[in-house]
Amino acid sequence: MLRVAVPNKGALSEAASDMLSEAGYSTRRGTKTLVHQDEVNGVEFFYLRPRDIAIYVGSGILDAGITGRDLLLESQAEAEEVLGLGFGASRFFYAGTAGSFTSAEQLAGARIATSFPNLVDADLQRRGIAATTVQLDGAIEVSIQLGVADAIADVVETGSTLRAAGLETFGEPLLESEGVLIQRAGAESRIGVLKRRLESVMVARQYVLVDYNIEQRLVPEAISLTPGLESPTVSPLQETGWVAVRVMVEAKEVNNVMDRLYGVGARAILVTNIGACRI
Numbered sequence: 001m002l003r004v005a006v007p008n009k010g011a012l013s014e015a016a017s018d019m020l021s022e023a024g025y026s027t028r029r030g031t032k033t034l035v036h037q038d039e040v041n042g043v044e045f046f047y048l049r050p051r052d053i054a055i056y057v058g059s060g061i062l063d064a065g066i067t068g069r070d071l072l073l074e075s076q077a078e079a080e081e082v083l084g085l086g087f088g089a090s091r092f093f094y095a096g097t098a099g100s101f102t103s104a105e106q107l108a109g110a111r112i113a114t115s116f117p118n119l120v121d122a123d124l125q126r127r128g129i130a131a132t133t134v135q136l137d138g139a140i141e142v143s144i145q146l147g148v149a150d151a152i153a154d155v156v157e158t159g160s161t162l163r164a165a166g167l168e169t170f171g172e173p174l175l176e177s178e179g180v181l182i183q184r185a186g187a188e189s190r191i192g193v194l195k196r197r198l199e200s201v202m203v204a205r206q207y208v209l210v211d212y213n214i215e216q217r218l219v220p221e222a223i224s225l226t227p228g229l230e231s232p233t234v235s236p237l238q239e240t241g242w243v244a245v246r247v248m249v250e251a252k253e254v255n256n257v258m259d260r261l262y263g264v265g266a267r268a269i270l271v272t273n274i275g276a277c278r279i
């Protein structure tokens, strides 16, 4: 059986399990279950702390895992990203009391609280800045007020935790993170099917299927609006001079595309969600 790690709780847990379900895998029934076998698909899922997942995968104990890109890099495990999964997006920033810092270069000599000390040390080293990291487990934003640090480096999603603590980010993000599929670095891949299924979920979420009828002579103009992923399907209609076009369109663009298609003469424009696919 393929052995796959999934976050057991936290920001990535529900989205990771939802994605696996959409990909056709059976997932655990209750949030306390730590091991679940999907006999049909030959996969055993292990529900682990997201921070530990790259360590299990990097050591070769598990074949693959879903974790955050930031946690993968922080772990320094011998694991590699195979696929960005399009959920759990966050950015990793330096932050300080509003107005206290304007650039990372001002961190020289500062104490920086973080639960990602390796990420921060690597960034400071890259910039040639000598500063101290103070490793904390969570609730990092309150550490400046409590006097153990001058600045922090932490995950920012909406920014509301920072604002509530009277802090603001400074400088560019150290990292843009999201949920990622990982495997052991350099391993001969056993996870082709898992990867393809997860890729397909992303396509099914991102695209819709659009059908429309149009006069044959207008097809080039309509196709330029809807080029599809590879090539649109164009089929003859009973009425001479008209064709039906079927094509994939990005879901977030679809209303705009429909208006423009109508404008060039397309009619009976229908949109269908994609339940599942293999591209």
Ligand SMILES: Nc1ncnc2c1ncn2[C@@H]1O[C@H](COP(=O)(O)OP(=O)(O)OP(=O)(O)O)[C@@H](O)[C@H]1O
Binding pocket: 009, 010, 011, 012, 050, 051, 067, 068, 069, 070, 071, 088, 089, 090, 138, 155, 156, 157, 158, 177, 178
């Ligand atoms: N709003 C968010 N807060 C925290 N992490 C987020 C958020 N959005 C996405 N993430 C991602 O989730 C992962 C952290 O997950 P999680 O919060 O479960 O870990 P943790 O903070 O170490 O654990 P916990 O808070 O449960 O003790 C990181 O990869 C992070 O980038």
Ligand SMILES: O=P(O)(O)OC[C@H]1O[C@H](OP(=O)(O)OP(=O)(O)O)[C@H](O)[C@@H]1O
Binding pocket: 137, 138, 139, 140, 141, 154, 155, 156, 157, 158, 159, 160, 161, 162
């Ligand atoms: O930008 P926001 O949307 O406010 O989200 C970011 C916050 O959420 C996370 O904390 P979490 O809830 O995981 O608590 P923790 O600090 O105890 O890990 C993260 O460490 C930030 O504090």
Ligand SMILES: [Mg+2]
Binding pocket: 010, 138
């Ligand atoms: Mg957290």
